[in-house]
């Protein structure tokens with residue numbers, strides 16, 4: 648878990664917003680990964696993608712659900728200090744908005760309007776698994 652006394656990452660509570668923020672942060676932690684975040688229910692629902700996000704159709708990426716982040720986190724870039732959760736450099740890889748098309752327990756369909764990702768994307772939860780989803784252009 649993040650320790651807000653030691654990191655410059657934004658803290659925050661649930662925010663009444665448009666629920667349309669889309670962002671992917673490139674996170675150079677112990678393992679380089681990409682954090683997909685979607686503003687939903689007043690927070691940023693988050694998934695860690697171990698490889699470069701699927702820019703083209705046909706690429707499918709594992710997306711591991713991680714803890715919700717505050718909406719203000721969508722603008723965060725910086726360095727999380729050594730010795731703390733997620734230590735390493737965070738930079739915005741892509742950012743924009745999205746429209747929700749469908750959302751159930753195990754399926755989310757969105758239309759992303761970003762610079763690198765643009766179009767219709769699906770997040771499908773693996774059957775019988777808690778945190779593992781598949782993220783791809785659909």
Ligand code: MN
Pocket residue numbers: 674676680682695733
């Ligand atoms: Mn991360």
